[in-house]
Amino acid sequence: MPVSLATSRRTRRSFYSARVEALGVSAYTVYNHMLLPVAFRSLEEDYRHLVNHVQLWDVGGERQVELRGTDAARLAQLMTPRDLGHAAIGQCLYAPLVDEGGFMVNDPVLLKLAEDRFWLSIADSDVALWARGLAWGLGLDVAVREPDVCPLAVQGPKAEEVMAAVFGEDVRAIRFFRFAWLEFRAHPLIVARSGWSRQGGFEIYADDPAVGLDLWDALWQAGQAFEIGPGCPNLIERIEGALLSYGNDILYGDNPLECGLDKFCHLERPVDPQDPRPAPRRPTLSARGRALAGAGGRAPDRRDPLGRLVAAARG
Amino acid sequence: MPVSLATSRRTRRSFYSARVEALGVSAYTVYNHMLLPVAFRSLEEDYRHLVNHVQLWDVGGERQVELRGTDAARLAQLMTPRDLGHAAIGQCLYAPLVDEGGFMVNDPVLLKLAEDRFWLSIADSDVALWARGLAWGLGLDVAVREPDVCPLAVQGPKAEEVMAAVFGEDVRAIRFFRFAWLEFRAHPLIVARSGWSRQGGFEIYADDPAVGLDLWDALWQAGQAFEIGPGCPNLIERIEGALLSYGNDILYGDNPLECGLDKFCHLERPVDPQDPRPAPRRPTLSARGRALAGAGGRAPDRRDPLGRLVAAARG
Numbered sequence: 001m002p003v004s005l006a007t008s009r010r011t012r013r014s015f016y017s018a019r020v021e022a023l024g025v026s027a028y029t030v031y032n033h034m035l036l037p038v039a040f041r042s043l044e045e046d047y048r049h050l051v052n053h054v055q056l057w058d059v060g061g062e063r064q065v066e067l068r069g070t071d072a073a074r075l076a077q078l079m080t081p082r083d084l085g086h087a088a089i090g091q092c093l094y095a096p097l098v099d100e101g102g103f104m105v106n107d108p109v110l111l112k113l114a115e116d117r118f119w120l121s122i123a124d125s126d127v128a129l130w131a132r133g134l135a136w137g138l139g140l141d142v143a144v145r146e147p148d149v150c151p152l153a154v155q156g157p158k159a160e161e162v163m164a165a166v167f168g169e170d171v172r173a174i175r176f177f178r179f180a181w182l183e184f185r186a187h188p189l190i191v192a193r194s195g196w197s198r199q200g201g202f203e204i205y206a207d208d209p210a211v212g213l214d215l216w217d218a219l220w221q222a223g224q225a226f227e228i229g230p231g232c233p234n235l236i237e238r239i240e241g242a243l244l245s246y247g248n249d250i251l252y253g254d255n256p257l258e259c260g261l262d263k264f265c266h267l268e269r270p271v272d273p274q275d276p277r278p279a280p281r282r283p284t285l286s287a288r289g290r291a292l293a294g295a296g297g298r299a300p301d302r303r304d305p306l307g308r309l310v311a312a313a314r315g
Numbered sequence: 316m317p318v319s320l321a322t323s324r325r326t327r328r329s330f331y332s333a334r335v336e337a338l339g340v341s342a343y344t345v346y347n348h349m350l351l352p353v354a355f356r357s358l359e360e361d362y363r364h365l366v367n368h369v370q371l372w373d374v375g376g377e378r379q380v381e382l383r384g385t386d387a388a389r390l391a392q393l394m395t396p397r398d399l400g401h402a403a404i405g406q407c408l409y410a411p412l413v414d415e416g417g418f419m420v421n422d423p424v425l426l427k428l429a430e431d432r433f434w435l436s437i438a439d440s441d442v443a444l445w446a447r448g449l450a451w452g453l454g455l456d457v458a459v460r461e462p463d464v465c466p467l468a469v470q471g472p473k474a475e476e477v478m479a480a481v482f483g484e485d486v487r488a489i490r491f492f493r494f495a496w497l498e499f500r501a502h503p504l505i506v507a508r509s510g511w512s513r514q515g516g517f518e519i520y521a522d523d524p525a526v527g528l529d530l531w532d533a534l535w536q537a538g539q540a541f542e543i544g545p546g547c548p549n550l551i552e553r554i555e556g557a558l559l560s561y562g563n564d565i566l567y568g569d570n571p572l573e574c575g576l577d578k579f580c581h582l583e584r585p586v587d588p589q590d591p592r593p594a595p596r597r598p599t600l601s602a603r604g605r606a607l608a609g610a611g612g613r614a615p616d617r618r619d620p621l622g623r624l625v626a627a628a629r630g
Contacts, residue, residue, distance in 0.1 A: 006344045026318075105444060133446065134448035134451060138453075246325075247324065
């Protein structure tokens, strides 16, 4: 049953909300207290367009949590079991966040902007509050804030062509899960080769509402030659691509080993071998006999309780 | 423009969602990652019914954050500038939550269940994450969890009659912002005289889905003699009653003095005078020349920049 969404100041609008509404967004969800488009035409039509052409996605609800200061790296490393010791400036790292009990708090992409500055591009939970609690409790020298950044994603096989038309040939040199500062009308913006699809593409971290709108319009204009359309994260495509969704596939109460995220878990590593301060107790993880896995094919028989189905789509 | 809400496992359903849908809920919002009804008929009709009769509200989105353990009282006191030193078991206390910077994290009603057990009945932000960060950072002996409790509110001038028909005469003895454990079909439930309206009423903290549905049905049945109807927090009524809404009237970035919450601020008080451990640095608050206030009457002239209008309704 489709229901209406009552919006208010609390369900924040992104830089691009007016554009996606003009283009006929047919459903929103609320993500990090913000409107996130979920459908334009049908799920199937949106899917077919995405895998064949190129789409502009308003993913302003992917909020950034900035950690900045002397202890920013220490705090970031405390928040994730993934070893950040070798992370380079300009790198994006998928980083499950895990609390003292070993439970999943979020699963952002971490952007290393400087040795003392990180952005966590988060899924739907208030990571800034957790980071502030940790920083206060530990007396860390770090500022935690949510800058007003609305990422704009360009996704699909023709994304690079559209991006090159707007940002120039430099975008082609950006490797997967790397970012560069590129200028758009003299305004420097973080441009990453990333996004919540398996079709290839970019995310642009617009940090100004007017620049964001101009950028949307410029990409839309350049995309006309490539059958650009409005889009959004697509349920069919993300299940085919095994992209996990926090709150849907992963809940707080799951741990990363149970979610198939073993390769991002390096809990034996000290938070910072050079730091003489005692580190807080780290969690111990075990999968408790549970595992998140793709089912494929047909739905399991209800009489055969292998587990619980958390997400499904049919073609 | 009314838009559709796409629901998923991430936009959690409450114990009562099936009932409010059968009764024709016309719009939801998402509140603490949960569906919260916002309208049934028109805002005006819902308002008139509320102030004249009695309504059942699905406020399952008012999640509970439980603090339990030796250090629960210490953690609770760290989270709020309100002095909890004299709080009694069975008391509900409106408690702005303020972080190290003095900023509003949430404004729950705190229920003191025991000397070492508190529930924070929260507005829309992930307070559990903040509490967990603080507890981990400070090494506190406290368990922070979100029990699966869906409050059900009975609001309106006839609320006491309906409640007495279901829970017996004991409900009449519950004072404003106090709670008692009352039995419903041999299942003990927290029943508080509270709720997000100024019409009087109760909130019942159902902690079991089946019990919650039975309770809904029993109240609905008993309410037939009192013109009971489905309802929800009402924009007109809450503005008339000056009930603040976190995320709408109050944002993170505001401090409680700016929100007219001076009387809940006792920051000079030590966290626990008996506790020999050093307390973390507490925030210093000043109103920075800003104040949240009721405007009343007609909207201010746009040429007269007194401030910003954050919520309005017209009759």
